[in-house]
Amino acid sequence: MTVDAPLRLDNLLQRIASDAFESCFGSALDAHSISIQKTRSEFPGDRTLVCFPLSRMSKAAPDATAQRLGEAMVSAEGPVVGFNVVKGFLNLEIQPDYWGSWLKTEAADAGYGRRPAGSAPHVMVEYSSPNTNKPLHLGHLRNNFLGHSVSRILEAMGHTVTKVQIVNDRGIHICKSMVAWQRMGNGETPESAGMKGDKLVGKYYVAFDQAYKAEVAERKAAGMADDEAEKGAPILVEAQETLRRWEQGDEETVALWRTMNGWVYTGFDETYATMGVEFDKLYFESDTYLIGRERVLEGLERGVFERSEDGAVWVDLTGDGLDRKLLLRGDGTAVYMTQDIGTALLRFQDYEDLDRQVYTVGNEQEYHFKVLFLVLAKLGFQQAERCHHLSYGMVELPEGKMKSREGTVVDADDLMAEMFSIARDIAREAGKLDGLDEKDQQAVFQRVGLSALKYFLLKVDPKKNMMFDPKASIDFYGNTGPFILFNYVRGRSVLRKADAEGHGNFETQEMAIPASDEMELIGLIHDLPDVIQEAALTYNPSLVANWCYDLTKAYSSYYQDHSILGAEEEETRVLRLTLTERFTRSLHTGMNLLGIELPERM
């Protein structure tokens, strides 16, 4: 058989089935309309062709159709060597040799599962995008891990990916921290306080809130109406004035703003480094909100938007089933949408070949992005229809939502540190790292701890809300990152030992024909390209996570049942070692797409 690109088994079977159908029943079948699926384990066979939909065209009962089709497929040239029919299901047996040679050749490719870099359009992925007034928390972890993983998945599909964030560095929130620091800070800095910069600024944000509440209570006690007491509290007024001074470019205000944001960035950088995520370019709201205003006014001139009597600019989306939406206030100041329009257009300008943007943002902003993409389309960007809001659900705690006021926010740094510490305790007990120095051990604890966290947050379908039960999430057994790592490490250990014992040249040796449990493992490895493609199409890393787990479980069971190095026959050992090598490598690829680094020992 001569094919340039590796032909996927299912496509091959569709082609054979289509030809077979025509020779049996006279009419041609569209190969894509033939549904091929994995055979359930309780029936003999590897692939199943569902014949119910075909019976109309064959003018025969489903079983009869399946029977004749099966016979024709076996006698055709190709990998089908047997079949059985259960009701309308045609179970096909694939030649074990087909699996064996596939494992030996195509699965050996260094880039197996990945498409060539640059073979798909340029995509921008935005994630993280925090406010600069408080530290990153559990919700940000889900956001960052998702965005980072989707970036890797798109890269594996051949896309050029640019990872960005929009830093929400301006507005009333940071002004609140600034005012509180001025009033109560006594010149405190991250150095003098011995505190990460983001934590320090967060501390003053909390201090602001407390001072504000105290003022409101005091004013109410003095007999003031609720509304007046809340809106006119001096510290709040001061924050609003600070914001106005900032917008006017007041030097002292801007200098403090720059200083305190700088502290935050240093703190964030440390957190991102620990998390293992990175960005190619940062966008700042303070740079883009003015651009947004210009672009909206341009759109107004071109008649895409409309102006109301008070001078505000609106977009009318009633024709798209939505509402009218404000783009610019009557006094000319920007709203959230204004700056997002500016940011999006700036990005298309920065990268002219950009095919689309992916926004990793919580599901409470779904409406916002619907509007944004419609606005971009109205401004004439064809990329708008390919832009995607990677919407994800909230991370909930057993006691409910995270509330900063109630102190139930799970801090990202604290959580990661806790995971590392648990990893250390378990590893010390196992005692497998005794030969390593302190620094290398620490690196392993971090990988193991982080794998637990990342896998836990990524294995759930992004669009669903998920429960973060601290007790369950730090589990290192069962369906967890560390379980997957453990089996990887074990496989690697066997390969090292094979090398040391002189069995390292298995790639060039004759290999036994796989039996059924081996074919199951090969089948899982064979799925990888489809899993990656589906994950990329749906922006859904959980598909990759679940594949990693299924593969690992199958290997773990196989490892339990068979001694790899202790195989009686040389050809059997070659098969088991080859399987182990392909398992570790394809698992490495899959986990890498989740942003999870694999250790060599743990």
Add this chain to the structure above:
RNA sequence: GACUCUGUAGCUCAACUGGAUAGAGCACCUCACUACGGAUGAGGAGGUUGAGGGUUCGAAUCCUUCCAGGGUCGCCA
């Protein structure tokens, strides 16, 4: 109220997009093995897929009506 997402074992999650007897992990019970790394494997029990109706050879999946929960509907971000 309108729109939207979700509802699957006691708990946390799957289910190849309409296929066969709905699967994993945790917790519970029973086993296996000096194990090439036990951070293991095998088995048991646990389900009217929120409820009703419909579509068809076939529904957790599609349509419809309810029920419950989340989210959105700001000149907030």
